Amino acid sequence: MATNELMSIPGQVDPVPVARDITPRADGRVDLMGLPKSRILELFAEAGLDAKQAKLRSKQVYHWLYHRGVTDFEAMTDIGKTMRPWLDERFVVGRPNIVEAQHSTDGTRKWLLQTDDGHDFEMVFIPDADRGTLCISSQVGCTLNCTFCHTGTMRLVRNLTPGEIVGQVMLARDALGEWPKGRMDGLEDEEDTGHYSADGRLLTNIVLMGMGEPLYNFDNVRDAMKLVMDGEGLALSKRRITLSTSGVVPMMGRCAAEIGVNLAISLHAVTKSVRDEIVPLNRKYGIEELLQACADYPKASNARRITFEYVMLKDKNDSDEDAHELVRLLKQFNLPAKVNLIPFNPWPGAEYECSTPERIKSFSNIVFENGISAPVRTPRGRDIDAACGQLKTTAQKKSRAERDREAAVAPEGV
Numbered sequence: 221m222a223t224n225e226l227m228s229i230p231g232q233v234d235p236v237p238v239a240r241d242i243t244p245r246a247d248g249r250v251d252l253m254g255l256p257k258s259r260i261l262e263l264f265a266e267a268g269l270d271a272k273q274a275k276l277r278s279k280q281v282y283h284w285l286y287h288r289g290v291t292d293f294e295a296m297t298d299i300g301k302t303m304r305p306w307l308d309e310r311f312v313v314g315r316p317n318i319v320e321a322q323h324s325t326d327g328t329r330k331w332l333l334q335t336d337d338g339h340d341f342e343m344v345f346i347p348d349a350d351r352g353t354l355c356i357s358s359q360v361g362c363t364l365n366c367t368f369c370h371t372g373t374m375r376l377v378r379n380l381t382p383g384e385i386v387g388q389v390m391l392a393r394d395a396l397g398e399w400p401k402g403r404m405d406g407l408e409d410e411e412d413t414g415h416y417s418a419d420g421r422l423l424t425n426i427v428l429m430g431m432g433e434p435l436y437n438f439d440n441v442r443d444a445m446k447l448v449m450d451g452e453g454l455a456l457s458k459r460r461i462t463l464s465t466s467g468v469v470p471m472m473g474r475c476a477a478e479i480g481v482n483l484a485i486s487l488h489a490v491t492k493s494v495r496d497e498i499v500p501l502n503r504k505y506g507i508e509e510l511l512q513a514c515a516d517y518p519k520a521s522n523a524r525r526i527t528f529e530y531v532m533l534k535d536k537n538d539s540d541e542d543a544h545e546l547v548r549l550l551k552q553f554n555l556p557a558k559v560n561l562i563p564f565n566p567w568p569g570a571e572y573e574c575s576t577p578e579r580i581k582s583f584s585n586i587v588f589e590n591g592i593s594a595p596v597r598t599p600r601g602r603d604i605d606a607a608c609g610q611l612k613t614t615a616q617k618k619s620r621a622e623r624d625r626e627a628a629v630a631p632e633g634v
Contacts, residue, residue: 253314261306282452358379362376367498427463435471458482463475467505489502491507
């Protein structure tokens with residue numbers, strides 16, 4: 221089993237423990253969620269199976285875990301009846317614990333989740349006419365302290381494990397009824413092969429834009445995404461996955477080489493003074509250094525543009541001059557780019573206001589007129605605090621308050 225190591229993160233006073241590939245459980249069983257086939261084989265061998273049996277059972281269990289979404293060994297019907305209790309005594313297929321599930325009036329769904337060791341994090345599903353996008357978290361909390369982002373006001377608690385990251389995708393597929401339909405003997409019916417149904421929508425895309433900075437939890441994010449992209453498992457194309465970073469420049473090359481997914485950059489400003497203020501990481505990796513790393517990103521092309529996220533803050537970063545400077549920077553580095561303009565989503569205590577619709581339109585028009593796509597993102601899930609930058613939520617506070625009240629009134633000994 222991998223051991224904990226300490227990782228130093230800019231802006232974080234104390235080192236943060238890197239989460240292990242297996243999160244310890246009180247019942248002593250090993251959670252297989254988030255583990256590749258090779259690791260499952262290794263664990264089965266350590267538990268006493270001979271090489272032939274370990275290879276066979278790991279292949280079978282891997283299929284049931286990641287292709288069919290099964291969490292109960294008893295339902296793995298191509299595994300012998302005597303083997304299923306043996307597996308159940310030693311292993312478990314976990315999911316994040318659901319604290320609260322919310323539905324927005326616009327169809328957006330948000331889940332407040334909890335790790336086995338009691339830490340809260342969130343994920344959001346956004347349905348559209350032509351796609352269904354799942355926004356997942358990579359850390360509990362965040363260390364970047366972006367001043368416009370509610371999530372950024374949280375302290376970083378710890379990294380999520382590969383299992384906790386993949387588990388969000390699995391849980392969403394559970395909730396959306398999206399696992400393949402077919403025979404339960406391990407063989408697909410011809411007419412059901414590849415058939416998915418999902419609450420009127422398909423989960424077609426994943427964005428790593430929830431809590432945390434994915435490139436500060438690189439190894440676990442990479443391992444989780446490999447499982448998501450595995451053709452024998454969840455089988456989601458890397459072209460359907462987008463990783464968003466605030467600009468951890470040294471890790472961007474590794475992201476291209478070892479994960480190869482689409483890249484989104486949380487830019488939000490075009491001058492050093494403003495970006496230093498609202499994205500403090502800019503003090504370490506400046507705008508031009510960041511854009512050069514984008515230009516070097518091997519997956520960038522006209523067919524796979526880098527997305528630049530730009531939150532619209534009134535009188536802060538939204539002038540016509542800012543728009544022209546954005547165009548100049550992107551053209552200077554010859555970047556195949558798309559700019560997502562994001563109306564600021566207010567939260568209690570925020571020191572910024574959203575730019576006016578007229579100002580946002582003017583900004584967008586300037587960028588468009590210079591040959592760069594600059595759509596305005598339609599805010600989704602605002603009524604349940606599921607919009608961009610809002611994933612430190614009233615739902616989380618509410619659930620904790622409720623749990624505190626319940627504990628206060630619980631009879632002694634309960």
